[in-house]
Amino acid sequence: MLYLRDFIFQNLKQKRSRTIMCILGIILSTMTVMVISMTSERYQQTASGFFTPFNEYSQIIEKGANYFQFLPAGSFLEAEYQAEIxxxxxxxxxPALIVSYDESVSSFEYNYILGTNLSDISTLWENTGLSVGKWPNSIHEVVVGSSVEFSDDVVYIQNKTFHVSGILSSSSSFMDGIIVCDLLTLQTSYNYTDRVSLFFISNQIQNGEKVQEFETQFPQLNFLTTEEQDEIKGSMGNFYTDIIELFTFFAIITALVFVFAIETMNVLSRKKDIAVLLLMGTPKMMLMKLLWIEIALITIIGLVIGVPLSLIAYISIFAFIQVQIGSRDNFTTAFKIFGSNTLKVAPFKLMFQSIGLIFFGGILIAIIPALIVFRVNILSEIKKRN
Structure with a gap:
């Protein structure tokens, strides 16, 4: 057993080029599966959060309003409508008021504030919850999305200081980039006194005749039901699901083919060595175990390097996108912020699935080239060796 273990390490060391090529193949396979899977999952989460940020509520909004993820950020309603509604x-x-945090930022990410009555904040955001901290209980406190920049637990709105009491737990783009504060404070800060963007109302109030009657009585308002939101979300969701399944399928096939190819190359390059060991009377099961240990070592090394590289590649892709669409001024800042957010809500399930796929898939498909090699003509291979 000691001899075989030494044989494995000696072989890996002597045939450095082949070993390096195999490790690089595992690294690339790991990156292919992980980056595509994590990117697909993020877009699916973004699509879901984009269309129905608050699943339990319908929305009463101004007709013809400009929407920010189904929320009328450019709409202003008289607050007095609330009593009538x-x-x-x-x-x-x-009631809620949505304003741009920084007008110089053109992207929908990272630049919106949602004002809601302090007593309503935890109710509206109940399904989202907080990853850390508590809900505001003072007009000088806010909760923020996980991508909002702040230091010393402080953010500034219109040159006023607000203490960050908590961070939202959601990972969708809408939740990541929003600041939630007291409605009256936001109205006063931006001089939007007695103005709101929309009213959230329980999704139980969706009787068709009642909604039609409401829109007839209030022709300037629109009752956006959760069914209408789900209809659009559903079509987009199906599209994203199809794309995700397609990309994931090709990622898995590509990874397994790649692993199979490099492991076939690895095993076939060992024909002469295996022939010698067979001639010496080494049991085939022992040789199979030897090959599996060697493949497992190569795979583990590839995974140890490939997993962090996959995270770096994934974060780099989104950091580059954010710079291109104007969400961030430079790549370094975008990489730091998105990286921090990614690590907070790291998709561990996907990571373990990818690691398991590469490791166990590689071990299983290694059986095929190993069985082929065990059928070699021992004398013929030894003659070639000499």
């Missing part, structure tokens, strides 16, 4: 539906509503 609640009287009509006999249901409480949650």
């Amino acid at each position: 609640e009287d009509f539906f006999q249901e409480e509503t949650i």
